[in-house]
Amino acid sequence: MTLLTAQVATLVTDIDDVNIEFSSGASTVLKVVIATILFGIALDIKVSDFTAVLRRPFPILVGIVAQFLLLPALTLLLTIALDVRGSIALGMILVACCPPGNVSNILTHRARGDVALSVSMTAISNLLTIVMLPVNFAFWAGLSPAGDDLLRDVDLDPVKTFLEIALVIGLPFIAGVTINRLWPRVAHRAHRVVGPVSFVLLLLIIVLAFIGNWDIFTNYITLVLLAVFVQHLMALGLGYGVARGTGLPSKSRKAMTFEVSVRNTGLGLVLVFAYFDGLGGMALVAAWWGLYDILAGLVVAELWKRRTADVPEQVAV
Known part of the structure; x- marks a missing residue:
């Protein structure tokens, strides 16, 4: 074994014992920022975005299956194929179980995709x-050969996790949709401020966490790096593949690609610090993914915008 190989082996062995330092005050700020982000998303969501499921059930059903079933399942297989350590495997599975963010709507718009479908899928997802994340994560993480031992040492109470997610996602989400319903002008103006500001604050928290550790x-x-790169590439391919395989038109494929990838x-980081004490591999995967998928998504959206002709298409049924 070479010196370099020995050093890498040492690092791989140690990462499951590493914890990212994050004070309780900073953790609370992170929860508030994530709640604000979800509030900002909801301010731009109308009740009609939910009822769109009745008008276009098929593409939304495809997206739900891809996000809540196929992505976690393929991620589990990927962690086994890459033979990553337990904390990294759990981080990758947690990321796969997290919902899409409003960045998917922005990227779909930049790529000239089906923004209406993207917004509806974000709302439904x-x-x-609120219900699916704790159940989904517990199920797929429990099947992970590498992460199962670490999971046994964690008090991941589904009820407590549900309440945590309901507080961070559910309440601000319902509040934003309600305000949009009752005072649409106020919601429109607030969305233009709340969304960008909260997003910048989240990036700032992640960067400061990196600097502090x-x-x-x-x-x-x-x-x-490799794990996040391959997983994100897989998510992009899954979104596009299921859309193309089910016969969705080009604009819907763009929306599906970004909704899945x-x-x-940020929500994942909240759970990592709330239940896993900032477990090294999990925190690094979630934090790096949050930065990487924005950069990679912007590149994909720009390439798509330039290479795909914006021609009229039939609306997916």
Whole structure:
């Protein structure tokens, strides 16, 4: 074994014992920021976005299956294929179980995709996440050969997790939709401010967390780079593949691609610090994914915008 191989092996062994430092005050701020982001998303969501399921059930059903079933299942297989350590495997599975963020709507718009479908899928997915995330994560993480031992040491009470997610996602989401319903002008103006500001604050928190744990970041980030890259590429391919395979038109394929590949990893970070004490591999995967999928998504959207002719299409049924 070479010296380099020995060093890498040491790092791989240690990452499951590493914890990212994050004070209780910073954790509370993170929860408030995530709640504000969801509130900002909901301010732009109308009741009609939910009833769109009745008008276009098929593409939304395809998206739900891809996000809540196929993505976690394929992620589990990917963690086994890459033979990652337990904390990294749990981080990848947690990311796969997180809902999409409003960035998916922005990327769909930039790529000239079906924004209406994207918004409806974001609304439905975030609503379902309140119940599905704790159940989904517990199920797929429990099947992980690498992460199962770590999961046994964690008090991941589904009821407590549900209440945590309901507080961070459910209440602000319902509040935003209600305000949009009762005072649409106020909601429209507030959305233009709340969304960008909360998003910038989230990026700032992630960057400060990296700076505050710089030694951990520099020592272990190489272990998650490949995992995040491959998982994100898989998510992009899954979104596009299921849309194309089910016969959805080009604009709907764009929406589906970003809905499946863009994850609200800020919520994932909240859960990592709330239940896993900032477990190293999980926190690094969630934090790095949050930065990487925005950059990669912008590149994909720009390429799609340039290479795909914006021609009239039939609306998916």
